[in-house]
Amino acid sequence: MNKSKEKNKQIHDIVAIVRLCSLLLSGIGIFQFRLNHLNIEFSDFNYTNAIYFIIAIVFFLTLVYYVWTFATSRKFCGKQLILIKFVENYLFVLLFVAIVILTGAQKSEFKFLFLFLIITTTIEAGMKKGITISCVSSVLVLAIDLVFGPKSGINTYFQNDLVLAGVFILTAWPLGFYVKTESEHIKKLESLANEDGLTEVYNHRFFHDSLREKLLVHESEGASLSLIFLDIDHFKHYNDLYGHQKGDEVLKAIGAILKRSVRKEDIVARYGGEEFAVILPYTVEQDAINIAENIRRNIEETYFDGEENQPKGKLTSSIGVSVFPDKAKSDLELIKSADDALYRAKFFNKNRVEVYYSILDELKEDIEDKHIDLVTSIKTLISVINAKDKYTYGHVERVVAYSRLLADKLGLSEEDKKTLIYGAYMHDIGKMNILEEILNKRMPLTKEEWEILKQHPENGLEIIKPVESLTDISPLILHHHERYDGNGYPGRLKGEEIPYLVRILTVVDSFDAMTSNRPYSKRKTHREAIEELKNCSGTQFDPHIAQVFIDIIMANDNNYKAVY
Template sequence: MGNLKDDKQRKIGEIVSIVKLVSLLFSGIAFLRHFFNGTSIEEVTSYSFISFLVVILILLSIYFIWSFSNVEKISYKYINIVQLIENIAFIVFFIIVIFYSGKNTSDCKFLFLFIIITSTLQQGMKQGMIVAFISSAFILALDLIMGVPNVQVNKYFENDLILAGVFILTAWPLGFYVKLENEYIRKLEGLANEDGLTGLYNHRFFYDALGEIMEISSKENSLVSMMLLDIDYFKIYNDLNGHQMGDEVLRTIGFILKNSFRKGDVVSRYGGEEFAIILPNTSEAEAIKLAEELRSKIEKTYFIGEENQPNGKVTVSIGISIYPEKAKNSIELFKSADDALYRAKFFDKNRVESYNSILDELKIDTEDEHIDIITSIKTLISVINAKDKYTYGHVERVVIYSRLLADKLELNEKNKKELIYGAYMHDIGKINIPKEILNKNMPLTTEEWEIMKQHSVNGVEIIKSVESLKEIAPLILHHHERYDGKGYPDNLYGDNIPYLVRILTVVDSFDAMTSSRPYNKRKTYQEAVDEIKRCSGTQFDKDIVDSFIQVIMESKNGLGIINP
């Protein structure tokens, strides 16, 4: 943020340094002229030591001012203080020069122009005018105090009235120019950082701000919450009402967002119908409360044509995560908020979801010495998701389906946990499968298929060292077994396949059918339901299929799932 402003300050700092250098050189000339005034050739040597000291002091002053004029070397919050000290120092220094060079008769009074110019450039019209008035007051007061008694016309006072006018007329228009330039820079920054449609910050600014806020939060050990918001069924709204009406929805929601958050919050349009909000120093509970108020406010706002939406209203889904409790860095913070948004979109939409990782739940049940392994497994699953772009979100969906089916089958808490943990990690062995095979856009060869089938065995090898995960090993190893015994790796059949594995097999297969695959056309939910019905009793356990179909039908009607 503020690159234009930073560049401007850096260039002004360079100009100001040169101006101050010139003013010190002029001051040095005045000092030397004072010390050598009326001095004979014989006396020059006696003054050489003093002259040498004066020159050294001037050079040291030049070095000091030159060094500290560079804005980049000074912390932003101390810049104004340093500049104020510099101004005072220069005013005092010029006063000394004027006293040494003739007081009211001095021809060095113009030196104040240098500090008036530099203070106006650096700090604006107000500071420049203050310095101009102080300088004018000094030289005019000096003329009155040091004036010759009984003289009707004080020519020095008359001349210095003109000089005072020059001081003020220098600060005033120069300050006005600086003000206009600052406003222009702010306008340019607005164009660079704002979304033209909604007036919110744009995608670029969001990431710049996130980096800065996370850096501050890391140093101060403070909280950062993130909120991702997505308009439900926005494509349907655009298709029915046209893109101009869709733009009006975006503008209205942008206006609501802009007026719903605090000054320090960063509210941005992330892209399309998605918005991202960064909330510094905000707890998860506070973020959830703000999100619920926002969701309700948008739901109650009338949008033309909203009665034709699947929900009968224009609504939003919101995902929330928090640093450092649920994310270690900005990447994890965004990813976890995005996962929470995905869950909110899946469950009925028009809702707020806070991020909750299956692996975080698992850590509670894991011995301390295995916590690092659990963290590594979480990383591996993220790598797999990135590696196999066609199954992005597959694990989350399988976990959600498994929760729903576990409730329908009334599993006890122990079995429900095992099923969910197994669903989360069932494809972990794909980490060892070459990317070319995972993403191949045509059917696999026999050799490639044999490599792919090894992922279940590889997965068990990865988790076998964690004692608390041993009970889910069968889910990882056997989730591709078939009820008729034609699956892999062990050709188990019927009730020889563990019950939880039979549940996971149905869920995993259904999501595979309804997900985009490189070599297989995605099925609609109804087509997938028909397929698992057809394979009931051969590939799948019939009782589990019947229960799962009930879950899908209820989900379509009550949870907002629509055919892709």
């Protein structure tokens, strides 16, 4: 994209320079007319003539300056630019006609000026417009010969200028053909550089370049831009059954469906693997949801070979939506938030559209106004932790999602449910003070490093202490690593001494830790993690809570096992 813009700028600058030269030559023509009109020879130059000469030069240099600044302006685009170029071209035509008439009409030596315009128009606008300008120029030159030439006898000027008219057209035609061929070649190279070879939508690199570029425009205009992330449900399962060639056919079909389901100005890209992204310029949240739902429905209603053997008998997709600037302030935040929404869609039974929302945005509604700024600061701290520890970022979102399900199954009150959700979101905030080298260490931690890592619950408690409205979630932050048998930390609490909501959080936190990729341990399958929960019931976990959570996971096992 940047290369294309750079090329267009270079062409634009060359055209502008050539037209500047044509203007300077026109100035010579006008100056010659002035000398001839006053019957002045160069040898007769006096003070008055010098004044005329200086005025003429100043006039044309001023004209050249304004034409240059206008021609190099980047303010115009689309139909506006087309109209401006049209007016500019025909102003040049009129100027050259005037120069030819003033410098002798049919006898003028300045008819060649039209070649400058024909060449620049063809280079800039292509063969069609180049030939149009050449035909207009030819007609005008020949018309001047007929109007100002001899009224009787042979009009030698007309005959000679018929050859010149042929030169005009022959200049535009092959040059235009070359420009067309070159443009097609460049477009082919751009498509190879910017498109995904399999799905024929844009590739990952083009997506990022486009998103950054469009966000700058939308930010300056105060406009909304939406982003859709789409993932094919159970695609690994499909590939395992039918092989990657069949899987490639599905990816290609999904790409075609996406292009048919969006607007002309939207940008569809393959983000990676079975994941696609759609940039929706000038689109508010509700419109983005409608487009996403239309995509989801079109995929669900399309028949894919062998889809009857998918877990739900259909090949479907999960979709996440986020909006700039409402839900994110930068391209990276927008991508992360759309990805969070996608995760939520995959988690909640798949084949659905989910919109990003922040737990802390909910929290702001429940706390006192005087603590709003502190909560915003906490959100910033969590972002810093996410940047330091890639595991923590996805882990928090999953723990929140699991906590919602378990809270509903256990019949928690709305107040307790909110406390659990907020605690789940902030339970690892104390990692802010842990070195990145320890958080991301691939080898097992040393005893000293474990002791440092075990300080994060107490660190987290210190961070939220100033916010009185967060007092209720303090136990979840401080005690989420306690064990039911009393061998946890930091308080070595046992059994019922551990607050009920903390015991809930401990189960879901541990389950996600077991089933996630972590720097220092290999993730378990859901079945392996369920066995671990059973084996540790009564020692690490509250037996009743563990069993309820196991029931939830097993009820949804068919939904999870193909993805996670």
